[in-house]
Amino acid sequence: MRRVVCPGSFDPVTYGHIDIIGRAAKQYDEVVAAVLNNVNKRGLFSVPEKLDMLEEGTAEFDNVRISEFDGLLVDFCRENGIETIVRSLRSVSDFDYELQIAQMNYRLSGVETVFMTANPQYSFLSSSLVREIAQHRGDVSSLVTPYVQGRLREKYAKRDSEGSQG
Numbered sequence: 001m002r003r004v005v006c007p008g009s010f011d012p013v014t015y016g017h018i019d020i021i022g023r024a025a026k027q028y029d030e031v032v033a034a035v036l037n038n039v040n041k042r043g044l045f046s047v048p049e050k051l052d053m054l055e056e057g058t059a060e061f062d063n064v065r066i067s068e069f070d071g072l073l074v075d076f077c078r079e080n081g082i083e084t085i086v087r088s089l090r091s092v093s094d095f096d097y098e099l100q101i102a103q104m105n106y107r108l109s110g111v112e113t114v115f116m117t118a119n120p121q122y123s124f125l126s127s128s129l130v131r132e133i134a135q136h137r138g139d140v141s142s143l144v145t146p147y148v149q150g151r152l153r154e155k156y157a158k159r160d161s162e163g164s165q166g
Helices: 015-027 047-057 073-080 092-109 127-135 146-165
Strands: 003-008 030-036 064-069 084-089 112-117
Touching: 003 015, 003 073, 015 030, 015 047, 015 084, 015 112, 030 047, 030 073, 047 064, 047 146, 064 073, 073 092, 084 092, 092 112, 127 146
Parallel strands: 003 030, 003 084, 030 064, 084 112
Antiparallel strands: none
């Protein structure tokens, strides 16, 4: 079985993430979309919320499994019998950064990294831009699923109401 991992923080999952996961699902027997549980960084969404949004966003792909990990990605790969990491490249600057990580992962464990270029319609897209637009009540409907859009609205409405009470 050819199994790969698509790792990320997915804070929140975007159509760009879903596109890469879906394209990987066409190429491999199993794709594990793995959410990094970074205890040093507090995201907008909790890991369980991210897992929920990923489940919803990738439901159409029968061979995609959702998981979480902390620590080194290569340890997660070793523990799950995964020999390949799939990463997306949006720009040349992404390549410089991702190449360094890919080479270190290979050196540490022999795990290969496969790069997929972003679909041009999503090459500008990042979770941080989505959060910024949503925070200011901008339209993110073409960037995330309706479910994620609703979760963003809820999250920022809650923050706004908590802020106005203080």
